[in-house]
Amino acid sequence: MADKSEFDPQLIISHKFPEITYSYTERDTALYALGVGACADDAVNDKELKYVYHHDGQQSIQVLPTFTALFSLDFTSQLAQLPGFQYDPHLLLHGQQYVEIYKPLPSSGCILNKATVAGLHDKVKAAVLEIEVVSYEKDTGEMLCMNRMTVFLRGAGGFSKSSQPYSYTRYLANRTLEYKIPKTQPFSVYEQRTQPSQALLYRLSGDYNPLHSDPAVAEIAGFSRPILHGLCTLGFAVRAIIKCVCRGEPNMIKGISGRFLLHVYPGETLITEMWLEGSRVLYQVKVKERNRAVLSGFVNLDRLSSSL
Numbered sequence: 001m002a003d004k005s006e007f008d009p010q011l012i013i014s015h016k017f018p019e020i021t022y023s024y025t026e027r028d029t030a031l032y033a034l035g036v037g038a039c040a041d042d043a044v045n046d047k048e049l050k051y052v053y054h055h056d057g058q059q060s061i062q063v064l065p066t067f068t069a070l071f072s073l074d075f076t077s078q079l080a081q082l083p084g085f086q087y088d089p090h091l092l093l094h095g096q097q098y099v100e101i102y103k104p105l106p107s108s109g110c111i112l113n114k115a116t117v118a119g120l121h122d123k124v125k126a127a128v129l130e131i132e133v134v135s136y137e138k139d140t141g142e143m144l145c146m147n148r149m150t151v152f153l154r155g156a157g158g159f160s161k162s163s164q165p166y167s168y169t170r171y172l173a174n175r176t177l178e179y180k181i182p183k184t185q186p187f188s189v190y191e192q193r194t195q196p197s198q199a200l201l202y203r204l205s206g207d208y209n210p211l212h213s214d215p216a217v218a219e220i221a222g223f224s225r226p227i228l229h230g231l232c233t234l235g236f237a238v239r240a241i242i243k244c245v246c247r248g249e250p251n252m253i254k255g256i257s258g259r260f261l262l263h264v265y266p267g268e269t270l271i272t273e274m275w276l277e278g279s280r281v282l283y284q285v286k287v288k289e290r291n292r293a294v295l296s297g298f299v300n301l302d303r304l305s306s307s308l
């Protein structure tokens, strides 16, 4: 259990993380694509070959928009250094991910990541921490994308010094982040089975949290076996949207938001339901075997064909 007397919200929200450089090659972008299930249905004729191979004379492989979320992961280790902050890393769960993409990602590159604390909330049973990472192309200084990652830290709540639970968010102006999953029939539904080895493959993209690979660690965290990375489930969902709504064009995606509602076990089947709302796709992912919603959110597109 975290020591609440050490918890200092003001110190936490004013903390400046060191800048972190992240370099990647086409091998990393291809490995990532395989980790989120690309080409799993049909390795040769699949429309997703472009994510792993220079298909049809392509100069470079294409990058899935959810690859951007990896840029925020290097700051996981920095959480332990946050002054005035106490939590048990075994009890950390990924709560939400919000991504804005400003230009198509190169298939290899060197990125400069700058992170700040964008939110902190006392939920009594948990502390919710928001980290914002803005990513720049190292050579040109051009802004590529922004990630807001929310972590749900079980057992770390109850740190408020007054009777009002502490809550701070640095608001994002001119964005509509609220969404409501419709009760109507979805525009499209896509079913994908994850592999029992899915988390072991996905972790090679850089999230080595043992919650996803070590049965003993998973048990301490309250699960019967290792669970899937939240960002892996998000990758499956966004691939489904690219296939069913964007006609295979990943660069149509300009923004992604997802809230992790429940854990997923590797090997379970994901059903992604999609609804169109202007240039936004609302989506919900359910686990077929347990008939439970595990993820919901929206994807913003730069255009949506009127012929859809």
Ligand SMILES: CCCCCCC[C@@H](O)CC(=O)SCCNC(=O)CCNC(=O)[C@H](O)C(C)(C)COP(=O)(O)OP(=O)(O)OC[C@H]1O[C@@H](n2cnc3c(N)ncnc32)[C@H](O)[C@@H]1OP(=O)(O)O
Residues within 6 Å of the ligand: 072, 073, 075, 076, 092, 093, 094, 095, 096, 123, 128, 131, 149, 150, 151, 152, 207, 209, 211, 227, 228, 229, 230, 231, 259, 260, 261, 262, 263, 264
């Ligand atoms: C730099 C950072 C790096 C981070 C790297 C990430 C590392 C990864 O390796 C870790 C992972 O991938 S973990 C796997 C993916 N995540 C999950 O499986 C979590 C799934 N969600 C849950 O289990 C529950 O929703 C649960 C447990 C999250 C919440 O359920 P409950 O305890 O039932 O909560 P509830 O009573 O419904 O709500 C309490 C208050 O908390 C808010 N809340 C709920 N779910 C949230 C979520 N997912 N994200 C953020 N906030 C959330 C509620 O709104 C509520 O607040 P309020 O009372 O103010 O309304």
